[in-house]
Amino acid sequence: MKNIIQQIFGSALIKKTHAQFAWVDDLAEMDDIAALKYCYQQLAIIIAQMQAEQDVDYKVLLELLIQLEDVNYTRLEKLSCQFVQVENLKPELEINISEACYNYCRQSYIAHLKVIEKVINPNKFKLDGNMPVIILGRAMYSAMQMMKWRMFTQASPPTKMWIQLFMLYRIASQQALLNIPIELFKLSPSTSLSAYFVQMCMLGQLTQSNLHKQQVDIAYRVLTHWLTRAHISKHFTPEQYLFFVDLEKDFPAKRMRNFEPNEQCRYWELDELEKQIKVGVTVSDRGEIPESLLGAKIESVKRLNDTLSIMLAEWTKTNYVRQRRKEPRQATSKTAKVNAGIINICNQVQQANQISSGLRLSKDGKSFDERLRSHTALTQLSNITINSGSLDSWIVTDESLHGLGTRVNKYANILARPDKLIGLMMDEDPSQIMIGIIRGVKPTTNNQLKVGIEIMSRHPNWVQLRQLRNEELFAETVSFVANKEQPANFDIGLFSGIYLPIEAGLSSISTLILPKLNYKPNTSYAVSISGTPKRAILGEPIESCDDWIKVAFPF
Structure with a gap:
C-alpha cells in the first residue's frame, strides 16, 4: 500500500509524512489496547485541526490513515477474537477493550469523512488507480467495525452514521466505483463497495435479533466471506427484492412490509446468500464448518449453527415468520x-x-448467627469464581x-x-x-x-451439596451437610446451589442450578433442601452458560 501512495504522491511526500507523523513508529512498542488509545488521541487532535480549518495536507493525512489501518488491522482482529471468545471477562476489562476499539474506529471514520470531502473530488485532487475505491472502502470498513463493537456491547450506533454511510454510497455510485473488485487489506476477502455496503446494512438489520457478542462476530465473518458481490437497484420489483434502505433516513436495511417505495430507496436480493446459509446450516448440523468458512476463524460449530439459523429465519424469502411476543404483558x-x-x-x-x-x-441482609460468625472467623475458604x-x-x-x-x-x-x-x-x-x-x-x-x-x-430454594466419595457412608455425609452450625465456606467440599421445583407453565421437571466450577457430571452428591437430605447421581447438564450449569434433579 505504501508503494502505491509513493507512486501517486511522490517520494517527497513519504519523507514529509515520516517526519510529521513519526509517532506511528512508536506503536510497535505498545500493547494492543494502549496503541489503539494513543491512535485515537492523536486522530482527535488532527480532526480538531481540520475542524478549525488549519493548514492540513490532506494527501499526507490520507497516507497516515492508510498506514494506521494497515498497522491496526491485526490488532482489531486479535482483540475482537479475545473479546468474543472469553465468556467471563471482568467488567473493567470488557469496557477497556470495547471502548478502546470503538473510539479508535470512530476517530478513524470521522477522519476519513473529513479527508473524503477534500480528496475525492476530481476537480480538486487527481487520484490515480484504485485509490478512490480504497479510500471509500476504508471509510466503510471503519464504519462497520464501529457498528460491530457497538453491537458487541448492545449499544446503538452513533447518530447519523447511516446517513453518512449513504453519502459514501452516493459518491461511489456517482463515480461508478461500486462494482470494482478490491482487497481492502492483505489476505482479506476480495469484495466491492456495493457488497461492503450491503454487508453493513444487513449486519445492522440484525440488531433487532438481540444477538450476543459471539453471534455478532460470527454474523460479521459470514457476511464478509459469503456476501462478496451485490447488485444494488433503484427500481422497485417486490418479486425480486426483499430488503431496502431509504437514503434519506438514518436506519439500516429493512424488510419490505407495508412498504411505499420512493426514489431514495435502494434494493438488493439475497438469493445466493440464502442458499449458502441453508447449506451452512446443514453442514454445521453434522458438526462441521463449511469449507468456504475455514478461513473465517470461527471456532465453535454449535455457535455457527445457531447464528446461521437466526440469519436464515430473519432473511429467508419464503416461510418468514415475524417475531412477536407469545403472550400479552x-x-x-x-x-x-x-x-x-x-x-x-x-x-x-x-x-x-x-x-x-x-x-x-x-x-445488610445477615442473620444474627451469620453476624456472630463474621466476628469470629479469621479466614474463610471460598470457591474460585x-x-x-x-x-x-x-x-x-x-x-x-x-x-x-x-x-x-x-x-x-x-x-x-x-x-x-x-x-x-x-x-x-x-x-x-x-x-x-x-x-x-x-x-x-x-x-x-x-x-x-x-x-x-418464581419459587427457587437454596440448597447445599457435597460430592460423595466412594468409601463415604451416606449417613455421615448427610449429618455433615445438614449441620447448620458450620458455615459452608469452611469446607471446600460443601457448596451452594439453587433448586427449581416444577411450576405450572414454567417447568415440567425439577432442576438444580449449580456453580460450573464445582460440578462434576455423572457423580453422586448429597443434597440438602430445607434440611431434607437426599442422595442423587446428577447427570450431564441440560444447559450451561457463563459460570453455571442446570441439571435435572427429580425430588
Whole structure:
C-alpha cells in the first residue's frame, strides 16, 4: 500500500509524512489496547485541526490513515477474537477493550469523512488507480467495525452514521466505483463497495435479533466471506427484492412490509446468500464448518449453527415468520434488586428463603448467627469464581407468566447481556425472588436499556451439596451437610446451589442450578433442601452458560 501512495504522491511526500507523523513508529512498542488509545488521541487532535480549518495536507493525512489501518488491522482482529471468545471477562476489562476499539474506529471514520470531502473530488485532487475505491472502502470498513463493537456491547450506533454511510454510497455510485473488485487489506476477502455496503446494512438489520457478542462476530465473518458481490437497484420489483434502505433516513436495511417505495430507496436480493446459509446450516448440523468458512476463524460449530439459523429465519424469502411476543404483558411499575453470578444469586436466594421462613435479618441482609460468625472467623475458604458483581436496582415495567420487561441505565448495568443468569428480589416483598435469564437487550432513548427476561422459577430454594466419595457412608455425609452450625465456606467440599421445583407453565421437571466450577457430571452428591437430605447421581447438564450449569434433579 505504501508503494502505491509513493507512486501517486511522490517520494517527497513519504519523507514529509515520516517526519510529521513519526509517532506511528512508536506503536510497535505498545500493547494492543494502549496503541489503539494513543491512535485515537492523536486522530482527535488532527480532526480538531481540520475542524478549525488549519493548514492540513490532506494527501499526507490520507497516507497516515492508510498506514494506521494497515498497522491496526491485526490488532482489531486479535482483540475482537479475545473479546468474543472469553465468556467471563471482568467488567473493567470488557469496557477497556470495547471502548478502546470503538473510539479508535470512530476517530478513524470521522477522519476519513473529513479527508473524503477534500480528496475525492476530481476537480480538486487527481487520484490515480484504485485509490478512490480504497479510500471509500476504508471509510466503510471503519464504519462497520464501529457498528460491530457497538453491537458487541448492545449499544446503538452513533447518530447519523447511516446517513453518512449513504453519502459514501452516493459518491461511489456517482463515480461508478461500486462494482470494482478490491482487497481492502492483505489476505482479506476480495469484495466491492456495493457488497461492503450491503454487508453493513444487513449486519445492522440484525440488531433487532438481540444477538450476543459471539453471534455478532460470527454474523460479521459470514457476511464478509459469503456476501462478496451485490447488485444494488433503484427500481422497485417486490418479486425480486426483499430488503431496502431509504437514503434519506438514518436506519439500516429493512424488510419490505407495508412498504411505499420512493426514489431514495435502494434494493438488493439475497438469493445466493440464502442458499449458502441453508447449506451452512446443514453442514454445521453434522458438526462441521463449511469449507468456504475455514478461513473465517470461527471456532465453535454449535455457535455457527445457531447464528446461521437466526440469519436464515430473519432473511429467508419464503416461510418468514415475524417475531412477536407469545403472550400479552401487563404494565406495572416496581423495582427489584438484581444480582448476576451464580455465587451472588445463591446468596440472594438463601436470604429470600430466610425472610420467607420468618428469620429476622439485619439491614445488610445477615442473620444474627451469620453476624456472630463474621466476628469470629479469621479466614474463610471460598470457591474460585469470577465475581460478576451486583446489578443493583432495575425497574420492572411489564410482566407476564413467563417473562418480565425491565428498564435499566446502560452505563450502570454493564452486565445486562443476553443469556445472563440473574436473580430478582422484589423491593415490595423481599421474600419474593425469581430466577431468570436475560433474553433480549435493546437500547432506547436517554441511555436506557430495555431488558427482556425469561422467568425460570418464581419459587427457587437454596440448597447445599457435597460430592460423595466412594468409601463415604451416606449417613455421615448427610449429618455433615445438614449441620447448620458450620458455615459452608469452611469446607471446600460443601457448596451452594439453587433448586427449581416444577411450576405450572414454567417447568415440567425439577432442576438444580449449580456453580460450573464445582460440578462434576455423572457423580453422586448429597443434597440438602430445607434440611431434607437426599442422595442423587446428577447427570450431564441440560444447559450451561457463563459460570453455571442446570441439571435435572427429580425430588
